[in-house]
Amino acid sequence: MDNFNIENFELYVTNAMSADEKMVFEQKIFDDPQFAADFEHFKTLKAGIRKQSLQDRLDILKKNIDHKPSEDPEPLRHSWASYLLYLLGLAILMALIFYLVRSPEKPETQPSLPAVHTQKQDSLQQQDLDSLRSDTMRFIPQKTVVPAVKGKTSVSKQDKGYADNEFTPKNQWREAMALYSKPQNLASIMRDGPSESDKKFNDAILLFKASKYQEVTALIGNEKDEKNLYLNAHALLLTGKTQQATVIFRNFADDDFSTYHEESRWYLALALFANYPETKDELNSLTAQLLTVPDYKQKVADLIAKMK
Amino acid sequence: MNWIERIKSDPDKTLATLYNEIQDEATKWIKIEFGLQSDDADEIFQTSIVLLYDNVVTGKLTELTAHIKTYLFSIIKNKIIHLNRSRSKMSSLDATEILQGVIDEEYEEISSEDLNKANTALMKLGEPCKSLLELSYYQQMKLDEITILLGYKNNDTTKNLKYKCMKRLQKIFFE
Numbered sequence: 309m310d311n312f313n314i315e316n317f318e319l320y321v322t323n324a325m326s327a328d329e330k331m332v333f334e335q336k337i338f339d340d341p342q343f344a345a346d347f348e349h350f351k352t353l354k355a356g357i358r359k360q361s362l363q364d365r366l367d368i369l370k371k372n373i374d375h376k377p378s379e380d381p382e383p384l385r386h387s388w389a390s391y392l393l394y395l396l397g398l399a400i401l402m403a404l405i406f407y408l409v410r411s412p413e414k415p416e417t418q419p420s421l422p423a424v425h426t427q428k429q430d431s432l433q434q435q436d437l438d439s440l441r442s443d444t445m446r447f448i449p450q451k452t453v454v455p456a457v458k459g460k461t462s463v464s465k466q467d468k469g470y471a472d473n474e475f476t477p478k479n480q481w482r483e484a485m486a487l488y489s490k491p492q493n494l495a496s497i498m499r500d501g502p503s504e505s506d507k508k509f510n511d512a513i514l515l516f517k518a519s520k521y522q523e524v525t526a527l528i529g530n531e532k533d534e535k536n537l538y539l540n541a542h543a544l545l546l547t548g549k550t551q552q553a554t555v556i557f558r559n560f561a562d563d564d565f566s567t568y569h570e571e572s573r574w575y576l577a578l579a580l581f582a583n584y585p586e587t588k589d590e591l592n593s594l595t596a597q598l599l600t601v602p603d604y605k606q607k608v609a610d611l612i613a614k615m616k
Numbered sequence: 617m618n619w620i621e622r623i624k625s626d627p628d629k630t631l632a633t634l635y636n637e638i639q640d641e642a643t644k645w646i647k648i649e650f651g652l653q654s655d656d657a658d659e660i661f662q663t664s665i666v667l668l669y670d671n672v673v674t675g676k677l678t679e680l681t682a683h684i685k686t687y688l689f690s691i692i693k694n695k696i697i698h699l700n701r702s703r704s705k706m707s708s709l710d711a712t713e714i715l716q717g718v719i720d721e722e723y724e725e726i727s728s729e730d731l732n733k734a735n736t737a738l739m740k741l742g743e744p745c746k747s748l749l750e751l752s753y754y755q756q757m758k759l760d761e762i763t764i765l766l767g768y769k770n771n772d773t774t775k776n777l778k779y780k781c782m783k784r785l786q787k788i789f790f791e
Contacts, residue, residue: 314779322756352726353785354753356734358670359719360746361754363735365627366666366711372632373639373662506743533742567744567777 313343317350481548483614484582487607490516491542491571509536512543521546534560538568545575550582561594573597574604581611591615619684623672631665638685642692650696656709660699663714664691673755737788745781752778 319325320333337344512528515521516539524543528536541556557579560572577594580587595615598608622630639661646657668688671677680687699714720728738746744766751757751765759771759778768774 314782349786349789350782352730353734353737353782353789355719355723355726355731356738357749357753359716359731360735360738361750362666362670362715362719363712365631365669366662366715368628369631369635369662369665370711372628373635535743564780567781 313346314350317347320347321351321354478548480584481550481582484550484578485546487581487611487614488545488575488578491538491575505531505533505536509533509539512536512539516543519546525549534567538572541572541575545579545582548582550579554579554583554587570601570603573601574607577608577611581615584615618680620672620677620680623669627669631669634668634684634688635662635665638688641685642689645689646692646696649693650700652696653708659709659711659714660692660695662711663718664688664695666711666715667691667695667718675756733789734785737785740788741781741785745777745784748774748778748781749785 316333320330325333337347508528508531512524515523515527521543525540525547528540531537531540537556538560541553541560544550544556545553554576557572557576560566560568561576563569566572573594577591577598580591580594584591595608595612598604617625619630619634639658642661643654643657646652646660647654650657652660665688668677668684668691671691677687695714695718699709720731723731738749741749748762748766751762752759757765759774762768762778763771763774766774768777
């Protein structure tokens, strides 16, 4: 099924063809078995889309409505069963109360640990925590602000998580970010019954717009759907975790069917550039491809200039 | 805004409102008129609400000449008469099954197996392709409307993505 065929199938099923076009189409169905088979598949997929849409609507309706208890009288056996269960529960409760009231207090079989031992343990624990904190503090940098990127993105090291060992060298990352602009393609549909993943995505978009990139990753870092992965890749790139960002962008760039295929190639180039010159070969090959795409031609030229 | 416009602009909220407003009366009527139990009456009522939505989306219902309740009750009545012909009196009703039955019957030329395969493929396809295809092929939304709604760059991007999604769906369908 190619684009041309899909377009023709759409026109035919929506009755948008002229009488002549319709005749040609029907003749092709008759003459070309592959075309006819593709048309059948198209109709099946379209029917499947409708069926799934209605099912989704029903599921959402079931979630949205006020569930009222059934007004039908319960069968007699259910009432008897409930009555017996109540009686049994009551009897067990009475027996328990009786047992507790009548039984004498037992001495403790296990003496409590001497206070000195506990204090020692506490002090050891305190020491461990202190040393752990001081170890950790060594990795947490003082709050310094990386200059804003062409007025688009301002990244504070501490707030945004920059400065971990795995992060890219600062200057190179800053150079890459100078060419970065936020993606256009981040909208989503909010419905009355969005999935958990949809809700997280929408919350993450708000955080992303507020430049809280670390929080974006904390919120959607474990989500596996395409739009969350894509948004997280941006958050990772913007917090200097360029290698993780590279992996995600590369997957999208390699997937021709992905919604984010085209844009991801450009952001992959930026992530690779942040680790330049180690990534030289892949970056050269990618920039050569991107130079042929009108939307990215100028951006890639700027990137190549920086590579030199 | 009338009911049809409300269903088109905010389907899920409108269908829930409609359900909550009419549910008591509808289930009582179903129980008295057709002798069904409360649970069965409710399942039929839910299915009918979704079928009402389908009629609006597919253009079968463009204008209401009577109150929406009257229209909804006629869907319920037809559905019960149809179901009474085909089902055993003892079996309880389930909205999902009724709905699937309606669609399967409507697409007689497509086998239930293929229809289920298409359904599964769509679930595997995931977002945003699923929404994009639903908006285009079921809700018949125009490219520029989808472009705005989904925040794509321009109509060409939306069109290309739609074709990609359709081809991807076909690929999954044959896996």
